[in-house]
Amino acid sequence: MKPRFFLLLLTAASLMIQKTAFAQNPSNYYVEEPKTFVGGLVAGANFTQVDGDSYKGYHRIGLTTGVVAYVYFLPKIAGSIELLFSQKGAKSNGGQLSNNGQTLITKQNILLNYAEIPVQLNFFDNKKNHAGVGLSYSQLINSKEEIEGTNKSLVYNPDDYPFRKMDLNFILSGEGHLYKGLFAGIRFQYSLLSIRSKVDPEFGNPQQYNNVFSLRLMYIFY
Numbered sequence: 729m730k731p732r733f734f735l736l737l738l739t740a741a742s743l744m745i746q747k748t749a750f751a752q753n754p755s756n757y758y759v760e761e762p763k764t765f766v767g768g769l770v771a772g773a774n775f776t777q778v779d780g781d782s783y784k785g786y787h788r789i790g791l792t793t794g795v796v797a798y799v800y801f802l803p804k805i806a807g808s809i810e811l812l813f814s815q816k817g818a819k820s821n822g823g824q825l826s827n828n829g830q831t832l833i834t835k836q837n838i839l840l841n842y843a844e845i846p847v848q849l850n851f852f853d854n855k856k857n858h859a860g861v862g863l864s865y866s867q868l869i870n871s872k873e874e875i876e877g878t879n880k881s882l883v884y885n886p887d888d889y890p891f892r893k894m895d896l897n898f899i900l901s902g903e904g905h906l907y908k909g910l911f912a913g914i915r916f917q918y919s920l921l922s923i924r925s926k927v928d929p930e931f932g933n934p935q936q937y938n939n940v941f942s943l944r945l946m947y948i949f950y
Contacts, residue, residue, distance in 0.1 A: 763950065767797040768909065770810060772944030778818040780927070780936035782826065782836055790815025790839075792942055804852040808860060812844040816938045826930045831879040836931065838873050840891060840923075840938070842866035846899055856905040864917055866895040875931055884928065891924045895938060909950055915942040 771793045775786035794812035801807065817838040824833045848862030873886040898920055903913035919937035927934055 764800050765797065766948050766950055767795065768946055768948035770794050770796050770812065770944055770946045772913075772942055774815055774940050774942050776816045776818065776938065776940045778816075778838055778923070778936050779939050780922075780933040781818050781838065782824045782833055782931055783818060783820050785821055786939075786941060787819040787821050788815075788817045788837075788839070790817065792844075792944065794844075796946060796948075798850070798948070806850045806852065806858075808846075808848045808850055808862075810844070810846045812846065814842045814844040814866065816840045816842060816940055826877065827932075828930055831877040831882055831930065833875065833877045833931070835874060835876040838871070840871050841869040842895065843869055846897075846917075848899065848901060850901075850903075856911075858903050860899075860901040860903075862899050864897040864899045866897065868893045868895070884931070889924060889927055892922070895923055896920045897938065897940075903946060909948040911946040911948065913942075913944045913946060915944060916940070917942070 774788075774790040774792050776788045776790060777784065777786050792812055792814045794810055794814075796808060796810045798806045798808045817840045818836070819838075820833065820836045824836070825831070826833055844864055844866040846862060846864035848860035850858045850860040852858040868891055871886075871891045873889075875884045875886075876882075896919065897917040899915060899917040901913055901915040903911045905911055917938070917940045919939075922935040923938055924936055927936060
């Protein structure tokens with residue numbers, strides 16, 4: 729038997745043995761395991777108001793951006809944690825009488841910059857769309873508040889009514905899968921505690937809360 733023919737015969741026999749073994753035990757095939765940890769980037773816009781001030785409506789538009797990480801407990805259930813820079817607050821949209829009716833408020837703007845850490849439990853479908861529910865802790869970086877009115881005797885010092893250094897929010901999110909690692913999402917969040925300890929009774933209610941809707945884009949590196 730020629731060596732070349734013998735080599736061909738040996739190769740064919742080897743391939744047949746491997747095929748038979750794989751047919752009897754499909755687990756021998758290589759299957760990539762789903763990743764336990766994945767991370768990505770987040771960017772979007774916050775549409776916000778402060779419940780308890782003199783105005784209503786989501787007229788303050790701010791930035792939300794940062795990073796996100798998911799850890800999978802089950803194929804369709806994952807926890808997530810984010811680290812965000814997030815702008816919240818409120819913005820006036822015309823004249824408004826003060827609570828005592830003696831001042832026409834022409835401007836009342838609040839800008840709150842937070843470092844925010846949302847933590848959620850997320851539920852996925854077969855197309856990677858997912859919904860999440862959780863809590864978010866925010867640390868106030870800085871704040872700015874302006875109030876102007878037609879009453880010439882109006883003197884408002886925002887330092888007399890400071891915002892709390894922390895904010896705790898309930899959050900509810902939905903993320904739709906667009907393409908590869910790209911998602912588009914919407915999020916609602918609401919303060920569980922008042923965002924400041926005291927308020928000038930002429931310009932707001934004793935308890936005030938951040939009320940936020942966010943539109944976001946997220947890219948996950950799978």
